[in-house]
Amino acid sequence: MKQILVIAEIFAGQIRPITWELVTAARKIKNSPGLKQLSPTIQIIVPADNPALLSEKIAKQTGIDVIGLQIPELKNYTSEIYIYCLEQLIKKIDPSHVLAAHTSQGQDFAPGLALGLNAVAISGVNGIRSDENGLIYSRPVFNNTRNQMLRPASNRPVTLTLMPGTFKPDERKDGEPGRVDIRKIPFAPAVCGKEHIQHCRTVKKIFEDQTLEEAKVIIAAGRGIKEKEELKSILKFAQCFPTAAVGASRPLVDMNWLGYQHQIGITGATVAPKLYIACGISGSSQHLAGIKDAEFVVSINKNPQAPIFRHSDVCIIADIIEFIGTFLKKQEI
Ligand SMILES: Cc1cc2nc3c(=O)[nH]c(=O)nc-3n(C[C@H](O)[C@H](O)[C@H](O)COP(=O)(O)OP(=O)(O)OC[C@H]3O[C@@H](n4cnc5c(N)ncnc54)[C@H](O)[C@@H]3O)c2cc1C
Missing domain, CATH: 3.40.50.620 (HUPs)
Incomplete structure (x- = not known):
């Protein structure tokens, strides 16, 4: 055996x-x-x-x-x-x-x-x-x-x-x-006859958030974010969830708005969080390949025909910045 x-x-x-x-x-x-x-x-x-x-x-x-x-x-x-x-x-x-x-x-x-x-x-x-x-x-x-x-x-x-x-x-x-x-x-x-390597020290690398592969909640930003400045809303939104990481579609990474470690999809990370919130992401096959094991998908998109809605458990038709603004206000109450 x-x-x-x-x-x-x-x-x-x-x-x-x-x-x-x-x-x-x-x-x-x-x-x-x-x-x-x-x-x-x-x-x-x-x-x-x-x-x-x-x-x-x-x-x-x-x-x-x-x-x-x-x-x-x-x-x-x-x-x-x-x-x-x-x-x-x-x-x-x-x-x-x-x-x-x-x-x-x-x-x-x-x-x-x-x-x-x-x-x-x-x-x-x-x-x-x-x-x-x-x-x-x-x-x-x-x-x-x-x-x-x-x-x-x-x-x-x-x-x-x-x-x-x-x-x-x-x-x-x-x-x-x-x-x-x-x-x-x-x-x-x-x-x-070895010992060619001796450990000197391990230095902790500081990321803005935890790694995508281990996160239970992922808030992912897409091209619906029009300016880099608007990413602050996404980060604030992510902070509402205790164990959230920030993800991104490839265009945001290509524009250097976020580092590659945030990219999700066929050329980025494959993730399996309990909750995935797609913010202004259209749902290209290359992006969807990275989230096929997400347990529960919420999408916020202003286009009711956005393909990502066909792969979502909850579809929110809204402007992403307005939605997050309202969400954060409700949190304060
Ligand atoms: C070989 C190859 C590999 C690739 N690998 C990857 C990969 O790993 N990951 C990846 O993500 N992509 C990858 N891509 C790119 C992919 O094809 C898409 O171009 C990309 O996923 C699109 O990103 P997006 O959804 O953010 O942008 P878009 O497709 O431009 O979608 C933006 C969405 O935001 C919505 N929107 C616009 N304004 C607002 C607003 N104010 N509020 C709410 N919603 C709004 C729009 O309705 C639209 O649905 C790859 C492409 C190729 C060719």
């Missing part, structure tokens, strides 16, 4: 939300027709200097068994520590799949890990499906204008890095927590 391993994304002692998406993807692989009859099991690896609490939280949230990989040297992440220690552990397990996040951390260690495991590596996966010949993985290419479909052509383990915002986290029903097994693997640079 082969195992599907998920490598939890831990940063600054916290579990990153992409971890829950990795679990969704692992379940998708487990339940795919080709693998289902082999009854593979999922296990989650939590690499950290002190993984006990994090592991318990993940085991409780997912109901899946967790290996807390205690690496005393892992106060600060480096790819060498990760690759060396994960390789020691994973070689013994001999899994069919290893899933990591396509984040700065996952992109950094996953290819080296795949090499050490003699595994097939597919990065930036944004879709998993299967046909009569097994699993097929898709990944965006050519500046996100095409999706490339890939099928591993061997029985070697498959290492995947998965795009954040693509696999919706499963809702956890109450149930038994998974078991937690803490294993200690010290990093041994002398043995692996």
Whole structure:
């Protein structure tokens, strides 16, 4: 019985939300027709200097068994520590799949890990499906204008890095927590002959808001905003929601009114918030591709025929600046 391993994304002692998406993807692989009859099991690896609490939280949230990989040297992440220690552990397990996040951390260690495991590596996966010949993985290419479909052509383990915002986290029903097994693997640079990298420091980058991929609410501005100055209304509107991030259609980013990290769509971020409010966005296919997993879409547009209304749960026909002005006044009452 082969195992599907998920490598939890831990940063600054916290579990990153992409971890829950990795679990969704692992379940998708487990339940795919080709693998289902082999009854593979999922296990989650939590690499950290002190993984006990994090592991318990993940085991409780997912109901899946967790290996807390205690690496005393892992106060600060480096790819060498990760690759060396994960390789020691994973070689013994001999899994069919290893899933990591396509984040700065996952992109950094996953290819080296795949090499050490003699595994097939597919990065930036944004879709998993299967046909009569097994699993097929898709990944965006050519500046996100095409999706490339890939099928591993061997029985070697498959290492995947998965795009954040693509696999919706499963809702956890109450149930038994998974078991937690803490294993200690010290990093041994002398043995692996490495340690070329030493962590100096991590500097926090200040964004005006939180990242789009993690936001529960996104207020997105489009070309219905006529001047850069009017963006202040959008920012004020966003501040009415405690966990909101500001998104944008591409024209606003092309005009440098907002940075690229705000762009949503086929050449920007793929998002899956609980609430998406489109402010003066027409609803081009390129924009809609980025919000297909948004749970509830509200659109504010002065054109009743705007295509985005066909993809919205609530349609508000209004001038965006007037609407926000009225909304903010009502908030003050
Ligand atoms: C290869 C390629 C990749 C692309 N990638 C992306 C991408 O990743 N993301 C993306 O967003 N676009 C992308 N685009 C661009 C896309 O085709 C559209 O041009 C873009 O999404 C349009 O942005 P918009 O809806 O803000 O502007 P518009 O299409 O100009 O729409 C503005 C909307 O605002 C409404 N409006 C105007 N004034 C007001 C007002 N006062 N109050 C309320 N509503 C008002 C209008 O009725 C209209 O519906 C891409 C294009 C190409 C060719």
